[in-house]
Amino acid sequence: MFHILSLLKQLKNSVNVTLGVFHDEVMAAKARSLGINVKVFKQHSQFDLTVAKEIKEYIQDHNIDILHSHGARANFISLFVKPRKNFKWYLTVHSNPLDDFINQGIKGKVFTKLNIRAIKSADQVIAISERFKNDLIQLGVNGQKIDTILNGIDFNIKPKTRYNxxxxxxxxxxxxxxxxxxxxxxxxxxxxxxxxxxxxxxxxxxxxxxxxxxxxxxxxxxxxxxxxxxxxxxxxxxxxxxxxxxxxxxxxxxxxxxxxxxxxxxxxxxxxxxxxxxxxxxxxxxxxxxxxxxxxxxxxxxxxxxxxxxxxxxxxxxxxxxxxxxxxxxxxxxxxxxxxxxxxxxxxxxxxx
CATH class of the missing domain: 3.40.50.2000 (Glycogen Phosphorylase B;)
Incomplete structure (x- = not known):
């Protein structure tokens, strides 16, 4: 959440950005407080893929140039937002996909495979470390479409008070x-x-x-x-x-x-x-x-x-x-x-x- 909000807070000064979320909860509220436009694509369940059609229509109606997904569920749903002739799909990898669903049994194995499939399908991939880039290449992702960008934060933020x-x-x-x-x-x-x-x-x-x-x-x-x-x-x-x-x-x-x-x-x-x-x-x-x-x-x-x-x-x-x-x-x-x-x-x- 903090990675995405930090990014959008800066990008909104240069380009038009919209945060798409599946639930109108904490992240959406924080985004609005930062002046970021929020669109809720409400899912009826974790496996509800009908939102893919809604996302596709939103992209077409608003002439969106870039879809940028973060997280396994968003990555997988983005697979179904097709065709992608008029926009680019970017995907950020925040962790090794093999570690995202540790100790979650068969469900975890299925989600892991779906996430890796999505990563391979994205137009461009951003890895948050060089090590992750190498991990992705080992998983069969085309190295030529992976860029590495390290995180950053706002160093101007200071504590409101010092705790006792x-x-x-x-x-x-x-x-x-x-x-x-x-x-x-x-x-x-x-x-x-x-x-x-x-x-x-x-x-x-x-x-x-x-x-x-x-x-x-x-x-x-x-x-x-x-x-x-x-x-x-x-x-x-x-x-x-x-x-x-x-x-x-x-x-x-x-x-x-x-x-x-x-x-x-x-x-x-x-x-x-x-x-x-x-x-x-x-x-x-x-x-x-x-x-x-x-x-x-x-x-x-x-x-x-x-x-x-x-x-x-x-x-x-x-x-x-x-x-x-x-x-x-x-x-x-x-x-x-x-x-x-x-x-x-x-x-x-x-x-x-």
Whole structure:
């Protein structure tokens, strides 16, 4: 959602844009508040393909030049918006298609195949990291129609207020880690828990705040309890105040199995919070060396614990803020919202009639 709204907020100053959604909910409301035109193509169910005809008619009636789909369902429905003689179909890949439906059985396998078919059928594909471009080529997507564009965010956004740790029953001397991630298998919260537990064996005042909701909410609460982490892991659910929440953290972590170019890391950079992330997507562009943050192997809880303790020591020595400042300077100079949108616009102009 944030990727798309960030893009449209910038593009609407240069071209006419409309956000098409299947449900008139949070995303549509946020778009309208930004002055973005919204069209609801209401589905009666997740498998309702009749909206494809409605989308096609809308494109024809409004002389649309570009259809740009985001997400597996939108990608698949776009397959049926034919013929495409008068407009170009662009598709952005935000994650490895093989990881989008982990642990969802036969349904997940079917959706994965449909999504890959859609990606192969699009006129042009935008990958949010060079690694994803290579993944797509391995899946049989024509490399000549794939462009790589890394995410960007608005670095002018500032927290409305600085939160007090007492709001969450945290102490001033706690070492506070924030993880912003959907509670889904691809985010691999178990590695975060194992790394936290190992770090706690050396230092006892470490807290992990989990920001996000998802299908594993209760399951992960049980996992944390079974691992004896209930006092150290706080489930905050879905929040609309992430910018403010980051003011009470010392560092952020991301233990995902797969990502593109995670916006949450850019949000951490904007907040001048050092990061630890698994080696996924395009994170090495944001973290070129250890002066800017730590990159660990996917699933490596030992590495995670080691890096948490490294930052813990930096905080004790009064040096952790220097790391956050370095990350901020690098990110704000290279991954702005404006640069991101201009890159997309350049690709539109390159391939569209």
């Amino acid at each position: 740790r007492e709001m969450l029953d945290l102490k001033e001397d706690d070492f506070v880690i924030i993880m912003i991630a959907r509670l889904e298998p691809v985010k691999d919260h178990e590695t975060a828990f194992r790394g936290l537990k190992e770090a706690l064996s050396k230092e006892g005042n470490i807290k992990l705040l989990l920001v996000g909701d998802g299908s594993r909410y209760e399951e992960l609460q049980n996992v944390a309890e079974e691992m004896g982490l209930s006092e150290n892991v706080l489930f905050l659910g879905q929040r609309n105040d992430v910018t403010e929440l980051l003011t009470i953290g010392d560092i952020t972590i991301l233990t995902s199995l797969s990502e593109s170019f995670p916006l949450v890391l850019l949000e951490s950079a904007r907040a001048k919070k050092p990061v630890i992330t698994t080696d996924v997507g395009g994170v090495k562009s944001l973290i070129p060396n250890e002066d800017y943050g730590y990159i660990i192997n996917v699933g490596d809880a030992d590495q995670l614990a080691e890096r948490i303790l490294n930052y813990y020591e930096m905080k004790e020595n009064g040096k952790i803020e220097e790391r956050g400042e370095l990350l901020y300077q690098h990110a704000s100079e290279n991954f702005s919202e404006e640069a991101f949108a201009q890159s997309v616009l350049n690709i539109y102009k390159k391939y569209t009639r």
